[in-house]
Amino acid sequence: MNNSRRDFIRSASTMMAAAAMPSALNAFPKLVAPSDRLNVAAIGINGMGWADLTAMLKNPAAQCVALCDVDKNVLDKRAAELAQKGIKVKTYSDYRKLLESKDIDAVIIGTPDHWHALQMTEACAAGKDVYVEKPIGNSIAECNAMVAAQERHQRVVQVGQWQRSQQHFKDAIDFVYSGKLGQVRLVKAWAYMGWMKSIPKKPDGTPPAGVDYAMWLGPALKRPFNPNRFHFNFRWYWDYAGGLMTDWGVHLLDYAFLGMKAQRPKSIMAAGGKFAYPDDAAETPDTLTTVYEFDGFNIQWEHAIGIDGGPYGRDHGIAFIGNNGTLVLDRGGWEVIPEKDKMEAVPRKPKVDDGLDLHTKNFVEVIKSRKFSDLHTPIQAGANVAINAQMGNIAFKTGKKIYWDAANNRFKDEEANKFLAAQYHNGYNIPK
Template identity: 70%
Template sequence: MKRRTFIHAGSLFLASTGLANLLPLNSFSMGQNKSDKIRIGVIGINGMGWSNLTALLKDPRAQCVTLCDVDQNVLDKRVAELAKSNITVSTTNDYQKILENKDIDAVVIGTPDHWHCKITVDALAAGKDVYVEKPAGNSIAECNEMVAAQQRYNKVVQVGQWQRSQKHFADAIAYVHSGKLGNVRLVKAWAYQGWMKAIPVASDTAVPTGVDYNKWLGPATMRPFNPNRFHFNFRWFWDYAGGLMTDWGVHMIDYALLGMKATTPKSIVASGGKFAYPDDASETPDTLTAIYEFNGFNLQWEHATGIDDGPYGRTHGVAFIGNNGTLVLNRQGWEVIPEKDGGKDKIEAVPLQKSVDNGLQLHTRNFLDVIQSRKMEDLKAPIQAGAHVANICQMGNIAYRTGKKIYWDASKGRFTDGTANKYLAAQYHNGYKMPKV
């Protein structure tokens, strides 16, 4: 695709997130005309796709051209909301129509997880830059194909792990890398989600008016429509996602891996189940502990729904536990809690260093920056990083689903256990095939 030239207007970036402020920022031209804009299509506009778009539209370089969703009700709602800010877009329920449009520079993918890989690979092949929601893929094989596609087509791929763009997260990791904590032998990462209640069992129903259910299912197993599996709650069913492990794990475990400069684990074991809501409609475990063995340290992941009081009194976070002290990090900030020796602190305590910025808006701005510069090394969450942590999270789920301690052979990119290897690739149905680059 022929790339246009752009006028950098990063200094005009606003931290507010409300849609009401879109018009003033998008109307400020700084000498640009429509052909100078980065023209964006959004595929999947109900949840994070919409959040990502509203963040992008805070930047005057971005212009939303078209929206795609298989639910016409969602499309109508978003078109009306954009119209309030004098933004007019076209719509479609077929993402291929967006990819065929030569005037579209980049796409945002906010679909359920089971669509991420295919749409990303198709978009890259069509010459589009891509912002794809986390987790990058819904299986290890899918993540690997997404990396291969980026390398083949040399397009920008940013994964929606927006914490990588926040200052306090970077500062915390710099402290871990300073060595002041001493030998870090254990890292804990967790997500306790008290707001998550049971999902009542519901009967299958007719497909809602305006929904193209076959397009929503895509490569997933053909099943009758059930409201529990649609929109937000798709996260708790193996056909489409990986539960809290891949929903929140990719955020928290990502920082555990960054802090420890870790690659892949040697072994993984996991235990849990539906202990909070054993009879509700979800499939993925509401309570889970996974232990990853790396060279020189263990990484422990845990999640629980219906509970807010996680480790260190935090609903989510990462703790680097060293001989001299522990650094605790989450979205609100980070602090250092010293170990004691003879009643004295081994290192100086660091009081809570609070978050000072808007990670999502910084992350989308970074995406636009790299679209302009073509400096892939400047991406905060390139597909290589997003695929890495998604694969680690998939390993935890695979250990849980096999009920075994499993071992990873990094030289072969496989487990040593045949049962575990059955989960390496997502199964595609309904005439779809997993992309092969």
């Protein structure tokens, strides 16, 4: 980062007066000298990485200078889209070469889950601030290593759980904290994904031209290329991700744990399986119920692929069930359903803003102010929910009710402890 940009970042707190405006675009001056802008690069740009970059570029204080993807077809497509907007970028197929650039201030990591830990920790070590997609890691050990890397290198790290930047989510949690619901004994979080269908089995084959498949695999077990495991559908394979539990679960369980100010449960149990599509190509369960036990309350997770009819008539949401009433929250708004005559109903309060725009705006603001406490989803918050989601999957894999040993940061069951760390392959080592 050149001296001009450093001076700009140090003095940027004076520019934040407009931060309360609803549009991310209005949070900064309309004209920012190129030498005073943050140079941003994106690693993994096929899906959410591209969405994150698009939102960030609405901010005049950020400019994209580089893209990285192991699929040259995607890389060329995105570079061409930026070129149409007058944005010329360098392109990379190897993220390590990108991280060597001294001209890059911050990186977006939108790669498959099994790559997040390595890329985030190496980006921090390279002096970059990081916007990393959720879930932050593909194992509990990775999550812990990512927190340690942020704390060691003192980089700004925002996790892509953008609901934490939406006003109606904040308002709903404030209502939970008010105590009006009475004692909350059960919190339900769920994702019923009717739009997701069965994944037909496909034969192994040759990677598409332009794809560096070895780099795509990275630390994952070396397997023949299969189109089902590539791009979006990698989510349904244990080598790379954790299914709906870690995909949607980290978004929704995040608010369940936040509303209850909860960290680690005493115990976890889970049951489910491939009930809807037992013979299709996916590995992770299409149906799952997980229960987290705390003192005085439980948190329950449910997911079902191929069904839209979730609790309270919603395909996703969080319900705080109290003695006086139930608060139901989803991405569209929130309401309170009274328990008989114990409290007044609260009609549905709809969403009022764009969470992703505000989340990327918050990231840029904190890069400039260096006030880490202003981050809406710091790495510690992302790790809390990612670790709990991993616990749910571990309980499913063991088929047991498992107990957490908080003093030693491990399970009391040795079979469960075998899943604490992801297995790295191909010469890669889990970050220490």
